[in-house]
Amino acid sequence: MSVLVVGGAGYIGSHVVRLLRESGTDVVVVDDLSNGVPARIGDTTLEQIDISANAAPEALAGVIRREKVDAVIHFAAKKQVGESVERPLFYYQQNIGGLVNVLEAMRRENVTKMIFSSSASVYGAPEDAVVTEDSPTEPINPYGRSKLIGEWILADCERAWGLNWVALRYFNVAGAGWPELGDSVIMNLIPMVLDKLADGAAPRVFGDDYPTPDGTCIRDYVHVKDLAEAHIAALHGLDGQLTHHVFNVGTGRGSSVTEVIESIGRVSGLDTSPLVEGRRAGDPPKLIASADRIREDLGFVAKADLDEIVASAWEAWQAGPRRIEA
Ligand SMILES: NC(=O)c1ccc[n+]([C@@H]2O[C@H](COP(=O)([O-])OP(=O)(O)OC[C@H]3O[C@@H](n4cnc5c(N)ncnc54)[C@H](O)[C@@H]3O)[C@@H](O)[C@H]2O)c1
Incomplete structure (x- = not known):
């Protein structure tokens, strides 16, 4: 089993990289280091690629082929809500454009397993204090909308070419x-x-x-190490028959x-x-x-x-x- 972790040199991704490597899984990280730190992933193979660039699908497909990737965990995104309000096009180009390029590379190389970093921001400012995955999704900023659109794209790829996906909606990640x-x-x-x-x-x-x-x-508030464990559980879940694709991750x-x-x-x-x-x-x-x-x-x-x-x-x-x- 070989896992491509996109955005793996970041805060949450590096926790998942460490858990995967501790369990003996082969890991390759793609990160443009715009907010990633190579030291976080030690000697894990790192490919420095901007996934939002036009040339990214080709470069990513090459990594998938060379590393015999079976599954992709996709963390790479810009995540500052305030900045997303000021620079919506940049957020859509990075978060949506980047996701589309990763999926295009997966489609070309017949890789069908994907875990996607979504966010509680897809719920916006809900009426109910406790939200279930079926609560209305009404994001109130471009960042939150980029996550919801990401989930829709995954569902469309499932319909079109059999993508097998999980979106984890993180609540307040800390620690x-x-x-x-x-x-x-x-x-x-x-x-x-x-x-x-x-x-x-x-x-x-x-x-x-x-x-x-x-x-x-x-x-x-959810501990980032617990959140990392949720990705491992989701990866196992993708091996079986899942009845749902979207999961809250909180306490x-x-x-x-x-x-x-x-x-x-x-x-x-x-x-x-x-x-x-x-x-x-x-x-x-x-x-x-x-x-x-x-x-x-x-x-x-x-x-x-x-x-x-x-x-x-x-x-x-x-x-x-x-x-x-x-
Ligand atoms: N941290 C949180 O509280 C939180 C909450 C909800 C959802 N999320 C989501 O979880 C994911 C990971 O968040 P994080 O806190 O680890 O952020 P982070 O910024 O630490 O990690 C993201 C990584 O992706 C890389 N990256 C960004 N744009 C890229 C690009 N165009 N090409 C290649 N690599 C790129 C960055 O260099 C970084 O290493 C993000 O998708 C974020 O939106 C985070």
Whole structure:
């Protein structure tokens, strides 16, 4: 079994590369290193290819042939919501164009197994706090739309040439399975808080007047190593008969912004008293995954609780360039 991991030098992809290699699976990584770090994948074969380029299908087909690839896990995408609003065409060119090129190479080489990184952002700002895979999909920004369109493209390829696919809709991914594989982008809550603490500043809370018990937004935090395990479960699932293609990956439990910041205070021993600012546009009060389908169909259950996630994120931060002294 040989797996092509596209975007494998990134935060989540490198965790999956490590799990696959630990299980003895042959892995080849394609990444343009726009946000990837080669050191994350050690001596795994790396092909530096921009998958959104016109020449990409040919180059990818060559990699698939040479490495005798049986399955593709597709992480490569641009992921900053705010930037996607400012540069929608770039996001569609990268996220949709890139996916189409990967699928074209697979079609040419008769590779039919694909796992796709989707996102809870396909749900937009839903009415219900707990979303199932059948909840309405109404993304509210180009990033979220690029993920939903990606799922539609996969379904069309299934109809046209028998693509066998799974889309995993990740909720709030955090932590690090190994300290050197932490997230280098300051975009999600835990890195944002650690970034402020590294500057000697107070963490910021955007809105404490939401209709939640402590007034701050509630999200479903999933440990990146658990998420990586979900990909392994999905890969096994593709060997059998799947009744569904789309799965939420979360814990089914919510934590508020205040709870996360308090957990960071407990783990780090630092004063994490926040500065409360106004609400940000488009933040739903509560967004939690229903984790039933992935448990029932793929046997996957996320194990880590909030303190374990935060402790691993703290350890990874402290192993990086901006260590925080207490
Ligand atoms: N991190 C999250 O919280 C989160 C949540 C939901 C979904 N996702 C999705 O999961 C996937 C992985 O996210 P991540 O956090 O690991 O991001 P990341 O930026 O760390 O990893 C993406 C990787 O893809 C590579 N890449 C980007 N564009 C490319 C291109 N045109 N050609 C080749 N390689 C390219 C980057 O260099 C990087 O190594 C993305 O598709 C993202 O949208 C992430």
